[in-house]
Amino acid sequence: QVHLVQPGAEVRTPGASVKVSCKASGYTFSDYYIHWVRQAPGEGLEWLGWINPNSAVTNYAQKFQGRVTMTRDTSIGTAYVELSRLRSDDTAIYYCARDPSQIWQLVSGSFDYWGQGTLITVSS
Amino acid sequence: QSVLTQPPSVSGAPGQRVTISCTGSSSNIGAGSDVHWYQQLPGTAPKAVIYGNTNRPSGVPDRFSGSKSGTSASLVITGLQAEDEADYHCQSYDRSLSGWVFGGGTKLTVL
Numbered sequence: 170q171v172h173l174v175q176p177g178a179e180v181r182t183p184g185a186s187v188k189v190s191c192k193a194s195g196y197t198f199s200d201y202y203i204h205w206v207r208q209a210p211g212e213g214l215e216w217l218g219w220i221n222p223n224s225a226v227t228n229y230a231q232k233f234q235g236r237v238t239m240t241r242d243t244s245i246g247t248a249y250v251e252l253s254r255l256r257s258d259d260t261a262i263y264y265c266a267r268d269p270s271q272i273w274q275l276v277s278g279s280f281d282y283w284g285q286g287t288l289i290t291v292s293s
Numbered sequence: 294q295s296v297l298t299q300p301p302s303v304s305g306a307p308g309q310r311v312t313i314s315c316t317g318s319s320s321n322i323g324a325g326s327d328v329h330w331y332q333q334l335p336g337t338a339p340k341a342v343i344y345g346n347t348n349r350p351s352g353v354p355d356r357f358s359g360s361k362s363g364t365s366a367s368l369v370i371t372g373l374q375a376e377d378e379a380d381y382h383c384q385s386y387d388r389s390l391s392g393w394v395f396g397g398g399t400k401l402t403v404l
Contacts (some may be wrong), residue, residue: 216392
């Protein structure tokens with residue numbers, strides 16, 4: 170069965186960076202796109218971007234360009250998102266999610282499996 | 294301010310039917326972009342209940358259905374059950390933003 174496992178929580182100060190991991194199992198990691206989505210406390214969902222784990226090609230939401238970096242390590246089946254110049258309004262749960270489209274298809278933008286989320290708290 | 298607009302809350306009694314709307318624009322739903330719906334139980338990650346406007350993932354009861362018309366989409370839940378109480382989020386692709394956008398979420402209360 171497919172699993173996406175994320176760490177529970179991290180705390181950072183304003184201006185710092187954070188890198189969140191997402192370890193995949195139960196399928197061929199390189200064959201499916203991975204997206205990152207966040208949810209601020211009491212708010213809706215917000216899409217950050219996707220990565221093609223096979224080619225490392227990325228596509229970021231306009232809002233986060235210049236501040237977000239998505240990478241992967243295929244040897245351990247893990248995707249990462251790094252957000253820099255953190256602000257208090259970056260406090261949120263960050264989820265990784267798998268796209269059901271395989272990498273030789275167009276990204277569908279729907280998400281069939283989700284990680285449990287990583288709470289990132291930005292506070293001085 | 295979400296790009297897609299959903300009502301903050303809806304409610305219904307067990308066994309009833311509820312509809313959750315998702316209103317977009319000519320940049321997203323009206324441009325032909327697919328709409329996806331997610332259910333989020335308290336303290337958990339979202340789970341897909343409808344993808345590609347009308348399709349149900351395996352394991353989702355047929356009480357859940359989706360539709361799309363013009364610049365709007367709807368999620369309908371029939372035969373409401375207590376376990377359906379959750380937040381529901383719609384999602385679509387926005388051509389102006391070149392990325393996926395969500396509604397603000399709708400809290401469904403089963404009375």
